[in-house]
Amino acid sequence: MNWNDVGLILTAAKHGETSMIIHALTQKNGRCAGLVRGGAGRRMRGVLQQGNEVDLTWRGRLVDQLGTFTVEARKSHASNLFDDPLALAASSSALALLDIALPEREPHPALYDASLYLLNSMEKNIDIWPSLFVKWELGLLGEIGYGLDLSSCAATGTTEDLVYVSPKTGKAVCRFAGRPYHDRLLHLPAFLQPDPMNLSLSAAAQKTDILVGLALTGYFIEKAVLEHRPNVHLAARERFLSILKKSFSDVA
Known part of the structure; x- marks a missing residue:
């Protein structure tokens, strides 16, 4: 065949x-x-x-x-990213995650299209692709059955002032409901909220939001993938995070 x-x-x-x-x-x-x-x-x-x-x-x-x-x-996406170490590290991380997280011969056409879009964005627009990378990781989690529900507060149902995510359920939590459990909840960056306000943030705050977003997706990637495959190490993602943090600090 x-x-x-x-x-x-x-x-x-x-x-x-x-x-x-x-x-x-x-x-x-x-x-x-x-x-x-x-x-x-x-x-x-x-x-x-x-x-x-x-x-x-x-x-x-x-x-x-x-x-x-x-x-x-x-x-050739590889050659187009060769002169940009940050984008090259990000693409390596994304491709390694696909290889580690996806079962063999199970179609994921939407994820394929999203991955192409991410790679093309890395080649064309350095300003937006880091936030797209976070959203791509959220999409990957959804494709493998670990999608997060960031549409409304799990405790109150409100869609306003969502600033936390429950590490147990993957559902958003508003500031009021989450305040007593602040230290035990994950943080939700502005650009992932239902009514994002990141366009009004300073450049430094947007960079912080990117790192917060990657911490959020990283937690659930480890929960979804590594708990079932303890011998797998996400080395490419760690390299990407290291280069990203250094690039943010260099231009601060």
Whole structure:
């Protein structure tokens, strides 16, 4: 059997002398693995870079076997981000999360489209993509069944002054209801609130909000993914956070 699809390269590892095994997030077939014969050669090495958008043909005798990929270049996101260490680290983090969090061969077309949008935003607009990254991580959590409910207060039902998130339920909590439990709740940044006011924030406050948002999504990513896979380490995400914090402090 065989199928054709478009995909993003998540990982590529050498197999034998001349081949590579790749993982790709495809638009219609989800996260899939396959052998690329000759993938270690000079011509294919550039095509199989993490983050590149490619055309894929998968062939295999059985649907659950490894199978082989024929790969053709579509767009090189990796080379477009090469001169921007922060965006490159962010893309590596996003692609690593996709490879770690998604089950194999389960379609997630909306997440595929959102991932492409995120990569394109990194290439075009440095001012907005960090907040998009936080929203992308929220979308990833929703796709794997750990979506947060930030629409109204879990205690009062109000949609105003939502500043906390319950670490147990993933639901928003308003300032009044959450004040007695301030130290035990996660913080909700302004740009994720139902009526965001981040456009009126100072540049420093917006940077703080980005870090608060990443702390929020990071907590639930660890809860959703790492509790079930304790040997997995989110090294790429930690590198991204380190570079992001340094970049914020350098321009403060």
